[in-house]
Amino acid sequence: MRPSHSRSTHRRGFTIRVVVLRELQPEDFAQWRELEMSAIEPYPQLSAVYWETALRERPDCAQLQLLIASDRDGWAFLSPITTSTLSSRVPIRTLSISNEFIQSESARRYPLMHAGRGVDALSAVLSSLPRLGLPSLLVFEAVDDVDALTHAIHQGAHRARGRVLARHRYQRAVLQIEQPHPRHEPGSTGVADFIPRNRSAESRRKTGRVARRLVEALGGQAPVLTERTDEGLIEDFLRLQSRGWKGDPTRGGEGYGATGQVEWYRAFTAAYLSDGRLIGYEIASGTRQLYLAVGVRMGSTVFGLQDAYDEEFRAFEVGRLSRQAVVNRLGSSDIRLFDPNLAWHVGEAARVYPNVRGQREMILGASPFGRLAISALAAVKRMRSREADGEAVGA
Secondary structure (H helix, E strand, C coil), X not given: CCCCCCEEEEECCEEEEEEEHHHCCHHHHHHHHHHHHHECCCCHHHCHHHHHHHHHHCHHHCCCEEEEEEECCEEEEEEEEEEEECCCCCCCEEEECCXXXXXXXXXXXXXXXXXXXXXXXXXXXXXXXXXXXXXXXXXXXXXXXXXXXXXXXHHHHHHCCCEEEEEEEEEEEEEECCCCCCCCCCCCCCHHHHCCCCCCHHHHXXXXXXXXXXXXXXXXXXXXXXXXXXXXHHHHHHHHHHHCHHHCHHHCCCCCCCCCCHHHHHHHHHHHHHCCCEEEEEEEECCEEEEEEEEEEECCEEEEEEEEECHHHHHHCHXXXXXXXXXXXXXXXXXXXXXXXXXXXXXXXXXXXXXXXXXXXEEEECCHHHXXXXXXXXXXXXXXXXXXXXHHHHC
């Protein structure tokens, strides 16, 4: 029998515990799923489906640490955690979501917090960190335009008599749809489907020229965009991804085949497919598959997992054109946000998406040391800001 790494404490009506993924039982995953359904802001890479299948198919994930707060009504807070230092220049120990598993899977890194009980649960968590032998500082990366989540984080810290310091803000590309536009009916060439609607006339002309060259290379057979939710979607994506650099480990491939995670991908996407949340956007010319993006729908949001395109047509910018066609299609759907899950530093692919989603690092602390550390960090931040202002004036 393997030794348990679990430890727990009680605070303000909540049980706060640290467990590793392999110790979770079926009833725990049931609680996880219930928390997802009532969370302020869920996302696929922090779902029960994602990690329950990882536990079966990815032995490297078995030691993933989880911080959980629950009361008599069930789970109210969940976050993966890892112990690290704030930075190379500031060697203060912290708890962070940005561990080796989440970092490579998701551009979003914030906890699941129950919409009704998450604030109190976070307050109990912050007050319990020293008792659990954990660092006093907790680091999240909250999304700026999810006001309810940001407010809940601040409220949780306030109730624990703690402090919050926001820093390191950056932006990621997304598609936000305020007012859907009418669905475009493609013409005989289909070129209009690939042209951005909100760009300059010159940009539209250039894109049109590239799209016409692509159609010519396809023998005049216009590509067709199809929304897919069928079982063949999963295998079609894996085949397309494996044909390009993402499927080639000798070229630094990061696809599921290159990293040995095909069975895990099949397992968690099949689970999403079975409950009607997996969705694919395919562009094909006849029987030739050119592009396929796979995502998970949660309410009126689609979270991207990965996409792939036929590298034989790379000279015709098939990846960029296909992403633009998907953006155009989503603009006439009931989707209100498409988050392609691109890191902030991704350039070429990100330019297709017309909006940005701000994300910032938030450092929370409620213990005496945590409050002192945040006060010191805030003072350094103010000093650097004044120095930067002085340099700007001097220039």
